[in-house]
Amino acid sequence: MISAQAWADAEILWDFQKMNHELRPCSVAIGLGSHDLGVAGVTADLYHRGMAPLIVFTGATSRTTRDRMPRGEAEHYRDRALELGVPASAILVEPRARNTGENIQFSRDLLERRAIPVASVLLVSKPYEERRAYATARKLWPDVDVVSASTPMPFEEYTTSIGDARLVIDMLVGAQQRVALYSERGFTIKQHIPRDVEDAFSRLCRAGFSNRLASDQPQAS
Structure with missing residues (x-):
């Protein structure tokens, strides 16, 4: 009990963990991998609402996800977004990150390698990870505007x-x-x-x- x-x-x-940011269109949405497949659903919904023209799903596996997401969190997130009608052309997958710092850094590296300009990031996470994800992004990617989002529950x-x-x-x-x-x-x-x-x-x-x-x-x- x-x-x-x-x-x-x-x-x-x-x-406290919820940042309560006002949602607005951003250059890219980054869905942070976790055990919660709802993150992929929220990211897909934000894409359909015109909040970002491109999605990056980032994440390998952890002790919480290795059984339920054996191909990696980012891959399972991608599958869910495709089920929800997001076109494959609008999704990039970053499959190596194993913590929030790597989620941010590896996503940034991926976008830079593809020469995709980024002025703002819609950072999608579990509700109780909004604050730390935001703080990590502001530390590692200080020249972009960061907007936090999560499941509105x-x-x-x-x-x-x-x-x-x-x-x-x-x-x-x-x-x-x-x-x-x-x-x-x-x-x-x-x-x-x-x-x-x-x-x-x-x-x-x-x-x-x-x-x-x-x-x-x-x-x-």
Whole structure:
């Protein structure tokens, strides 16, 4: 069972992680690979709405996705977007990235190799990864305008769609830790973390939602 306090604390982190950017057309949409195939669906919807003329799906596999997406996150995202009517000509696949920093850097490299000019990026991620993805992109690609986007769902509805509330809260706690940790390590820009968010994070850690916390060893974002 997940306590009422844990649900409330998770919602505090959820609200903080959302950047609440106003969507606007960008040069390219970059869908960040993960276990959540909904990212591909959101990216496809944004393409159909005219928010970007080109999509890059980026991601290899992780311990969470190696079984459900054996050909790689980016490839499975591409398949989903094709199912949703995005033309193959509008999709590029970056299949090597294994963390957010590589998602950004390898996508940037791919676009540069193809001489595709990029003034702005529509960065599509899981809802609880918006803030760290944004901070990573601003650090590694400072000359482009970054607009964050994700599945437009309330927290409880999102956990129901994933089918594993504990996994989502574990991921939320891990994402929150990395907002502070990775800025200290120079992987992302620094962001202010309100006290109520820090307190909610601490309570969730004490409650045992720690499976996705980063180790003490330095690692890329």
